[in-house]
Amino acid sequence: MSDQGGANDAKPHSDLNSDPEGAEMEALAEAEQAGGLHAEKQRLEGEVANLKDKFLRAYAEAENIRRRAEKEVADAKTYGIASFARDVLNVADDLARALGAVEAEAKEKAEGAFKALLDGLELTERSLQKGLEKHGIRKVEPVGEKFDPNLHQAMFEVPDASVPNGTVVQVVQSGYVIGDRVLRPAMVGVSRGGPKVAPGEAKAENGSAN
Structure with missing residues (x-):
């Protein structure tokens, strides 16, 4: 089994x-x-x-x-305030022209109501510039700087052999920038007839070459 x-x-x-x-x-x-x-x-x-x-x-x-x-x-x-700022610049220009129309000697000898008027205009201009700067708007006064077509508008040339060619020697109307943009280019007079390279720049170039 x-x-x-x-x-x-x-x-x-x-x-x-x-x-x-x-x-x-x-x-x-x-x-x-x-x-x-x-x-x-x-x-x-x-x-x-x-x-x-x-x-x-x-x-x-x-x-x-x-x-x-x-x-x-x-x-x-x-x-956003660019358009408004351009209108305000006209007021700044008027103040600058009003103050510029008064000769330095007259300002020094000013008395009474006339002196008070001048002081008031100067105070108003300073307050206006501070207000513009508070909103990122800066004044461009490029006398002595190299001409920059992005910031300046050349109105005329000035024969001047004492400064490098293309130097801003006169400002007809101040320019302004807002942030990193040009709100209004500065109207300037540019030198002509001077050296093409500034002496300091020439030395720097020679030093780097050596």
């Missing part, structure tokens, strides 16, 4: 060994399942990469929009 039972117990193993086709199909099924899982993994990884790329692009675009908005707000704050 025991021998017969042992023979029966060993029979399933012999059945598996005697069915290689079934084992092969099972192996193929497992391989196919593994291949399907690998393909699914690749698909999901591709979707993740695609979503990550879209997120980064959207984030970059949002940052650009934020920076543009901040710049527009800053520009509006800085340059």
